Each structure stands twice: as C-alpha cells, then as structure tokens.
Amino acid sequence: MIKNQPTFFQNQNNTEIDLTNLIQSDGVFIGINTDDFIVKYVSQNFFNIFNFDILEKSASLLFSQNNLIKLNNYVSNKRIKTVNSRIILSLELKFNDNIYKIPCNLFFSENILCIEFSSQFMINTFIFDDLNFQDMLNYVKNYTGSLKELTNNICQYISETTGFERTFYCDFLPDEHGFIRACYSNKLESLLNHHFPVSDIPMQLREVLIKNRFRLISRIDSKEVTIEGCSKELDLSFSFYRNMSPIHLQYLKNLGVTSLATYSVVLEGRLQGIFGSHSITKKYIPITILEKIQILVEEYSRKLFFCKYKKIKKNQIDFNNKLDNFIQIFEKVECNLEKIPENVFNALNEVFNTHYIFYRYNNRFEKNMKVPLEFADNILEYVNNIQNKNLIISDKLSNLSFKFEKWAKSVASGMILIKLNEDASSFIVLLRKEYIQTIKWAGSLDNCDFDNNTVGLNNSFKTWYQEVLNKCKPWLTIEYETAHYLKNKLHYIQSNNFLKLKNLNKSLSTQIFQNELLFSKIHQGIKNTYSILNTIFNLNINNHSNNDENINKFLLHENKLSSIDAKYYFENLSEKIISLVKENFYENIKINLEIEKNTTLKINQTLKISLIFHEFILISIKYSKESSVNKIISVNWSEKSNQIYFSLNDNTNLDYELINLDSKINVDFDLIRYLINQLNGTGVWNKKNGLSLKIVFEDKKNKLISNKLLI
Template sequence: MNIDVTNCDKEPIHIPGKIQSHGFLIVIDANGYIKYHSENIVNYLNDLPANLLGTHISTIEPIIGKNEPPNFINHLITLGKSNGFEQTNPFNTDLRGRPFHLIISQSADYYLLEFESARSDSNTDVQRTIGRSISEMLVDKNLQNLLNNSAIQVKNVIGYDRVMVYRFAEDGHGEVIAEARNAELPSWLGLHYPASDIPKQARELYKKSLTRLIVDVNAEPSAIITDADNTQVLDLTDSQLRAVSPIHIQYLKNMGVASSFSISLIYKQELWGLIACHNYSPRYIDFRSRESAKLIGQILSSALEFRQDEENQQVMDRYKSAVDQLSRLMLKDSSIEFALTAHDISVLDVVDAGGAVLMLEENVIKIGETPNDDQLKELVNWTKANVIDSLYYTNRLSGIYSAAEAYKDVASGVMISTLSRELDEYVFWFKPEQLEVVKWAGNPEKPVETDVEGNRILSPRNSFEEWSQTVTATSANWTNEEIKSVIRLRSEIAYALNQKAGAIRLLNEKLKQAYEELDTFSFTISHDLKNPISAIKSYAQILMRDKELKPQAMKALERINAGADKMNNMIQEVLEYSRIGRSELILSDLDPTSMIAEHVRELSLIYEVDPAVVTIRNTPPIKGDPVMVSQVFANVISNAIKYSKKASPQQIVIDATVDDREVVYTISDNGLGIDIKHLPRVFELFNRMDNVGDIEGTGVGLAIVKRIIEKHRGKIWVDSELGKGSTFYIAFNKA
C-alpha cells in the first residue's frame, strides 16, 4: 500500500508482513503444521532448513524445547485456550544454551509462536522493583502529582533516557503533560503533537496491546514467508514482534530516538494516553519485564479513573444541587423567571459559564457577561433558523455564526436550551474566549514530497523545534456533566411551566390542537390502514401455502408477513398513545411491590433471562392509576432487560427514594446506554437510538410512558452513558 497524505490513517499496520529482528516467529495451524515463519529463524537456529513451511511443529520441538515432554506446544495451546494465554505466557525455554521466552497468541485460525531472549539489556530487576515503584507512584492524591510521580518511577524501573505521560485530546492530537528525563536532554513538557503522528488505527492497536516495544529503529525487520498459494493475510495485532510502520520508524529517526517503549493508559475502556519512553541508543526489555511495566500502566489507569471520577462526581453534585434548588424555587415562587434568576442560586450555576440569558414569558433577563440586546436578538433569529435540536452547544460560535466574532470575548462558547421555539423562549449560557498558546513540537503540518511519478508522498517531520500557535475565538469545552445538568434543568422548567401555566398559554393550546389531530390521525390509521394490512397479510399467508414456491419467493413472503405484523403493532401503539390523552385517571393508593415483581417474572420469561439479574430494593407506596402505572413499570423494566441482554454480567436495579414532596423510582441497567446527543429526544414519538441494532421496538413506548407520567403530574428523566447503561428516574407526587 502506498502511503500518501490522503490515506495515512488507513495504513494497515496490523498486517506488516514483517517482524522486528530481535526475535523470530513460527505460525502453525490448528493441526500443528507450520504455515508461516520469519526468515531470520536461521539466525537463531542455523542447523534448521531455511524453509520450514508444511513441517509439523513436533519435528522441531526437541530443538526449541529440548528439556520439555513431547507435544508440549500443543499442551500449552490447549491450556491457553481454556484459561487465557496470559496465564501461560511466557514459557521459559532454552535455545542453544541461551534462555528464551516463548509467547503464544492466536490470530484467526492460526497460533503465533514468538521467541524472544529472556534477558533484558538493563541490569535492573524490573519485577523486584515494581512494588516499591508503584507505592511511590501513588503517594500523592493530586492528579498532576500522580502523573509526575508515575513518569519518575517508570524511568527508575526501565532506565530509558526520557519518559513522558502523553495525553490524547478529543481530536486525536496529544500533549506531554508529565516528564522525567536525563539532565542533558531538553524538556518536552507542554509540547503538542498532531493526531497524524499517532493516527487512528495506531491508537486502536494501543487499546488492544497495552505495551509496545521498538528495540532498534536501525535494525532491518525480518520478512514473514508463506507458501505461494496461501492468500490469507496474517494479522499480527496481538504479536509482540510485529514490525513497525516505515513512516513511524523514520519519524523516530528524525527525532534522534533509537528505541521506544510505550504503556497504554485506559480510561472508561478508551485510550486516555500513553506512558511514552524514548532511548537514544538501542534497548531491549524482556517479556516478563514488559508485563511488569504493563502493571504500572494498569494501576495508573485505575488511579486515573478513580481520581477523575472523584473530580467529576464533585462537579456533578454541585450542578445537581443547583438544579434541585432551582426546582424547589420554581414551585415555590409565583414567577418562574424570578425563581431562576433572582436568588443566590440561578441558571448560571447549573454550568460553568461566564453569563446566561433567560427568555421566558416575553421577559429577557441577563446574568453575568453576555452579548448586548441587539446581538441577542440577532442570535435568537439565527437560532430559530439553524438550531433544530432542543439542546445545542459549541465552543466555537463565531466559526459557525460569523456575527459572533464581535463578542467572542464573552461568547466564544454557547449552549442553547430551547423551551418554546414558537414563543421565543430560550435559556442561553455563554463561555468567554479562552486564548491559548499551543506549543507544537515542530510545525504540525506534515511535509509532503513528490516522488518520480508525481505522487504526493507523506514525509515524517524532520524539525521538532518548538512552533507556537495562538488559538482564538474558542472557549473551554462543554463537559458531559454540564450537558446532563442542562437537560435536567430543562425538564424541571417544563414541569414547573406545566404546573403553573394556565390554559391561556399558547403552548397548551398547541398541545391541545396536536392531541386532537393525533386522535383524528389515530382513528384514520385504525380504520383506513388496518384493513389493507390485514388483506396483505392474508394474501401473503395464502401464497405461502404453495409448495412449489422457490426459496427466494418464500423468503420474500415471510418478510411481507413480518412487515405486516410490525405495522399492526405500530398502529396499536399509536392508538394506545392517543387513548392516554382521552382516558380518565382513576387515582388510588398503590403498593407497587407485587406489580413490579410480576412484571420482572413475566419479562424474564419473554426475554429468556434469569430473574436474578433484576435486583428489587425499596418499593414505597405511590398514588396513581393502577393500569397506567403498571404500563409505565412494564415498559421501562422491559427496556432495561432487553437493552442489557448482551452485558456480562447483566445487572438491573429497581429502587426508590422518598422525600417530603415526591417518590422517585429509579430503574438502572448496564446495557447499551444512550449517546449524550440523543438524550434530549429520548421520550419523543418514534425515536430510536442508532445503537439498538435489530432489537425489537417501535419508538413509541417511552413516549407513552412520558404521557402517562405527565398525566399524573409527575416527572420522568434519564441519565445514560453510551456503553455503560441507563438510569430512568420516575417521580410521583406525594400529594
């Protein structure tokens, strides 16, 4: 593959066809026959033939394990498949009187047998010093001090000339945020490196292989040979010896680096950064020492996650407290806008912003630093014309809306919560410009060279002299915690408006009109669509009785039949949604305990899961319509079970809290979760997330649940994280 400026991030670095030359590779199939091996095997075992392809591994086992019992490699593979190869690696063996490590991993249907020296270049016993180093590393609770200590301790353990903690930003570029180095070396602390230096596919490999050693950038890699008729490409993702991209090798040479070693840092199952180690002469670290170093990375990753979660929780608690206080004030004060802006706690406190504007009931109230009235009026017009979602945010407003350049000092970042587009009711939050001087390690634009055929070829940067760039018209990013806080506040404002607003409000009139139109639509689809759908289904079933139908035709009829069933279900759910608006509430005192337990039993049978995956805790009494409340619990519990089926172990918790105003039930799962950008639309009709795949559903259930809860004058909201699960909160009034 020719690597140029257009496809650097597509370079197939997991299938290089070569290995680093400080070890050798043998690849066998499930029957033990050699299908690939590295050319340099003769450098280690010179009495073997240069070509071992087709040979059974048992014929050379006496050479690569002279003191081992027959068939020992097959036994190691069997044990590794059962318990994980991390339990068997490395296997100590002896080659011509030299201690070697045998490391086994799987690649598709093949097994990689990698042989490396069991002795490092360094005299430091990494495994003995690791415990003390980890203790020193964790001595300080401050996050930055933790990173500084980690760099120092890793340098003490492996002895490389320079050790850096390198953190990735959202766009993939990285920054050196901690460093330990030899005194004669210049500092790289604070330098930024473009995303193309470690492209996307390389970052993905760092998530799978937590350590990566490059012994000598000047050593020639050894090719991997196979039979001419073998067209299967050998995937070396899990290989220890996998050769390095020629671009990256040249990049290291341009930096003057002879050897590198990296340890991945993982946060929430994503690549947070690297402990990147550089040496200016070749260095080899044996497998056991690398595994010990990997332990440092895993412990630091856990410590990072704990420290970061602790900081995030403090921020979330602060935001939650502000929203809770505003919620109480809105229900207590006669004016909602007064409640949101006139107290010690205001809308400005639900995020970290420099200013906020509330537009409600034809009032415009400004807090903190904001654009002026004329600028706000133009911004509202732009918002109405360009912002579709109920929640919108950016940290580069002037890059999208050029008029904002005039007030970028107070509003480079904006978050907009739309309360009513028709009534021009919004909440705006503004973040000021955050001037930042980014110090790059050389110009971040990689130079381009032209080859003899005129192709533009990517050339690794040669200059790493500090290159400064001033970033303007950009604010601090809006965090996930801020986004969730605003979503919660919007829900509380809507609830307060519904509680206090009279029939004269235009919004209620529009809702009434929409409900009437929905009723008409519901009856129309009931009468005008159900009959033809039934006819389609009947004709399809008649045709399916024809024994002479071809399989392809039968499959098409089955899909028609299934589609008719799905449409019937959707019609039925739309009718149910419509009926809720017309149904009268029959309020009574309810004890949901048996109701919830019965739903769990039934839904466990339907979705074929063990009822024990659902933990039922506190279930205090509530006041509500028995039929409708049962429908709410059935729907939310059903979603929790079906969207967490792939979790291992699957965990669902049903609990509740009680205060003087309301009973709040929570239903939590550890399933697919919801992308934060979809949270504002979770309860909309026919809205389904992108990640649900083929899981059954019509996108109506949660809309029905929300309508029932609002009919009970209650509240429902959700907190979710993609890949981590969801928690639904259902609040019932005690009065």
C-alpha cells in the first residue's frame, strides 16, 4: 500500500510555482513597460549573448521599427481583449550588425509585455516537414477508428518529428492519478499501462498546464538565471522557460532522462491528460514546432471530447428507458421513495453496474433491506458529517471511514450516494462489491529518502506491482456523469414538487380564510334575516334551530301551506332592513318597491331571498364612495311565462375600481352567488349607473332555467 505523502511533497503541492523571478538558462527574458516601451526586466544571460546592457533602455535598441509596430498592435489588442493571453510571434532582433528572425513567446505579467526566446537561436538548425504535419493533422481530424490506435500514432509522430526517444499519453482518471494508455518507445523502456501517483503532477502544476499548454525542458542541468530589475516575483504562468522546481528535476533524473516536452489535453476546463516526450540527450526544439504539435494535440482533444459524448449518448440510449422510468415514477409519486416499486429501484443497478441498492426516506430505512442495518447506520453516520455535498462517489469506502473496512468483502467496497435533502433524512445508495486487482506502478513514495527536507528518490521509478484490496471496480467517467445527471433531475423534481405544495398550501389557506369570512357573513346574515322574518310572521322565535319549523306551524295555522303574498312580504322586509341599516350604519336609505299584484313568494324561498336582499344592501353601503342620504334601492318582483324576475338596483355613486365582478374569489359576492345557485336561478350583475342584480327563476315546481351564475 502507498503511504501518505511526506511533508516535503505536501509543501510542494502548496508552492506558488508560477510566481518566480528565475528562468532556465536556455531561454532569454525581456520585460517591456507597455506605456513607454522601456525595458524594465531582463534576464542576466542577455548581456553574455548580446554584449550590451538594455535594462532601463528603449526596446528600439533590440527590435526593428516594424517589430515595434507589431508589438504596439499586440499591446493595443490585448487591452481590448481581442488576442490570446499568449502568442508565438517571429520577431527580428538586431545583433552584431545582423538581423535574426527569431520565434518568440509573448505574454503579459500585469502591465509588462514579456518576450522570451531561445538562447541558442544562432545555432538552431531544426528541420520540420510542413507537408507531413498537414497530412497528420488531416489524419487526426478525419480519423474514425479506434481511439487507442489514434493515440499510439500521435505518440509515434511526436517522437519521430522531434527526435525524442519516448512519447507517451498519460490519462488522468477521475481520482486524478495517472494511467499510461499509449506509449511509443525507442531505446527507452516503455511505460505502457503504468500508473502514476497524483503527487507526480500536483494540482497547482495542473492548473498551470491548463493555461500553458506546451513546454520544453531542453536539459535538466540547465542553470537558473535571475531576472534583473525585479523587486518582487513575477507571474510567469505563460512562460516557456520558467525555472523548474527541485523535486521536478530529481523526478526527471530518476526517470533517466535529460530533456522533456509536454503537451496538455484539456477537456471542459479540466486537464484530462498530457502527451509527454522523454529524451536521453539535449533537445532544442523551436517553439514554433512545439506550437504546431500542440495544434495537433488540440485536435486530438476535440476528437476525445466527441468520443466521450458519443459514448455518453450511447450509454444514455442503452439505459435511457430505465433511468427515465425511475425519474418519471419519482415525479409521479411526488418524491415519495416508499411508493416506488422494487423492480424500478433494481433497474438502477443495471444502469450503474452495481450490486445492491437501498434508500432512506423521512428518517426511515426501507423495509427488507438487502444490506445489514449496521452497515446502513454506518453510511448514515458518515453522511450526517458531510455538509454541502449532495453526491458522494467512492471506490474505496474504507477511505471514508475505518468502520467500512469490515464490510469490504461481505457487503460492498464502493458506493454512489445521492442525498435528496441537506439533513440526510432521505437518500439513495448504490453499492458495488470488492474488485481485487493488481496495479503496475512507476515508482513508490515508500522508496523515497528524506534527509533534512532534501529529497532523494532512490530507484523510485522502477516498476513495482501492488495488489489492491477493499476497493471496488473503478467508476467510469460515464457513471460519474450519469450519477450527476440523476442527482440533478431528482433535485429539480423535488424543487418543483416543493413549489407545487407551497402554492397548494397558499391556495388552501386562502380558500379557508375566504370560507371563514363567508361563513361569518352567512351567520350574521341569517341572524339578521331571521329577525326580519320573525317580524314579518309575528313569531316569537328564540331558538334559531327551530325557525323553519315555527314558520311552517304558523303557515299551517293560517292555512297558507306553500306561499306568501309577495307585496306583503317585501313591504315588511324593507321596513325591517331600513331600521337595521339606520341602527348599524347610521344611514337613511329609501327602498322603492315595484311588486306585481297577486304574485306570491314560495315559503322555502323566503330565507334565501331575504339574505340576497340583505347582502345586496350591505355591498351597496360598503362600496359607496361617500355616505348619502339619497341612497335609493329599487326592488322589482314579477312573473311572466312561468318565470319569476327579481331585480335589485342601487342609484348611488359606487367605487367601481374596488368591485371586480369577474373575480371568482370575492367574499362580498360569494354568499349571493351561493344563494342564487341554491335557488336554482341565474344571476346577472351590472355596474353601469349604479350596481344592479337581475335574477331569473323558473316558477314551475321551483326549478331553474340554469344553474350557471353569469357574473
């Protein structure tokens, strides 16, 4: 087993490797102030090569006028962000009365234009076949075969073009350790199928490799050269000749190589892998050639991206029905895991190639779990200690907690866990069994010697084999992404369901409140109306629960079995209502009656008609813009063609902005709507020239024409 990284390595991981004022002696560095084109920084080796000091002098001493125009245009375009952070540009340098056209690396560090070029520019005679490069680029663009074969062919092309004895492709797996998927080797041992620890390329170095995608170390014995004029370390993230860390140099020495070139493969902002070249001799490859190889690698990255999502799409098609079926049922049962059938849960095992699945819902584990309760409790204990992490994927549970080691062989070694809420009261767990495997490593930190914080990696890169226990079969990238997709879908459905419940609760609360108001109004209206009817029929009614019975007894005694004279009824009703309004609202109103002679009112209608009359007047008073002594309510009751017409009109100036007759929720009108419906009538409101209500009843057996209330 690999031990934890020693402190020295941990310190290396925390080093700001892009901040420095040192470069390799194989490069020359010049820093120019972009405001006045005065040279502010220069590497010490500049004087040895050009035999004059350019620090604090004009850049025109080194570059031709045409070049100065080029540089000025680059600076101007950079300020408006129309050029890349780093470019390769051929510049003409004046030296010993000669003009040398030299490929240079240009980038910015704050307001300083940084220019780098090879210190070997006078002796570099590298030959590059452009036609062969174009053929290779077209081959990569149009290739449709095996990705493994393509990767091997790119490795071979890079080695043959640059003269490096070994070129490999190292893929960074989801756990970030490196795996050599392809290797072309001539005179050097092949690294094919080797695994490399995460510490070999620390995370902060990977961030630099994403920005600075190709680099050359011509010789590991290159001396460090100080950049003159620096009062602080510069940001050399885009530098081609930035100095190397001591641990990196020792790393290369233990590999037995003299020079190294790297080309980054970046997918969606992540360092997916690198093409690396090793040589046992010094290599001075022009930066323009390395740039072309990086173009080839970028095309490979696009091909990799396409293959990756082609594979994802194929996987989604293969498992689409099962995954979508689970998602649809989850939505259908309103996120209640207990209502999802067992076979639907088990289908997720096929999607993720897992062996067991169980869930916890509302702080209860599922019944009939396939895993021991103690194991499930260990999972719960771990999840409760994890904050702000809704998806947990591990191929070695014992790394999460020592408690899982006892379950590695009998239950599972790896899991995918999807939390459905922050308090971990509900989650889904997919489990994968142990997968015993043997891994071939290139180097072990166990073989490192550390003396006074000085590293000596003795034979650490000799091949060795490790038997891996307590670990499941590694999760594939497609499985990671499918888990993220499922998690996002379930959370989205939960969010929608929560909003739906929230809106439903709000609607129910509003409805309850409206009903309470309505019942309150009905209660008060009935109380007033019974008081009115008591006067009309001259009854002594104290017990409201027997009101209908008392009225019926009175009518039987008077031999009026089913109806009452309409005029008599409305006259008495109006007199009582006028008295109530004056008593409660301190207003005087006048009621004009137009009651057709010899018309009657059915006894079972009297209470509801009285309530309608009563509520109409209350509405009239409530929505009046001002109190008025001239308020007149007109009442009309007539019969025609077996139909009864009942209308109420208000002549006063009402605040119509407050009256919404189209609203389905209005407590002031709800009671009247309800009563008209109870009488099986049709009501029509109008708010022109005062408020009016016209109601039509069918006289035959007291049945109505329509139960639709036209409001």
